[in-house]
Amino acid sequence: MFWTLGLIAIFAVLGAWARYGQSILVQMLFGRSFPWATLSINVLGCFLMGFLFFETLERSSLSPELRTGILTGGLGAYTTFSTFSLETLVLFENGEAVKALTYMFSSLFLCVAAAFAGAWVSRSL
Numbered sequence: 001m002f003w004t005l006g007l008i009a010i011f012a013v014l015g016a017w018a019r020y021g022q023s024i025l026v027q028m029l030f031g032r033s034f035p036w037a038t039l040s041i042n043v044l045g046c047f048l049m050g051f052l053f054f055e056t057l058e059r060s061s062l063s064p065e066l067r068t069g070i071l072t073g074g075l076g077a078y079t080t081f082s083t084f085s086l087e088t089l090v091l092f093e094n095g096e097a098v099k100a101l102t103y104m105f106s107s108l109f110l111c112v113a114a115a116f117a118g119a120w121v122s123r124s125l
Contacts, residue, residue: 007069050118
């Protein structure tokens with residue numbers, strides 16, 4: 001159990017660093033007028049969750065502890081649905097309901113589609 005907790009912690013640090021780096025990069029490229037950084041993180045994170053969940057369950061021989069570290073620690077720290085919720089709230093509070101609704105529905109659709117795509121890619125290899 002302590003090994004699992006340690007792996008979760010290690011991968012959480014890596015996931016948080018990846019999230020921060022991607023946020024900086026996407027904001028430099030596309031600006032901050034729309035939460036593109038968080039949206040891109042959520043879509044990629046959902047793709048990776050769909051892919052890695054099945055890849056590590058059906059095709060890989062990772063230990064359960066390492067699998068938990070990657071999926072729970074790494075992707076748990078990388079994806080940002082709490083940030084998504086706050087950014088949506090702020091858009092609504094700033095009177096930008098169209099942006100808020102666009103963000104909500106595109107996040108929901110794209111992230112679920114990305115999870116399906118990740119699972120499909122894993123099973124197609």
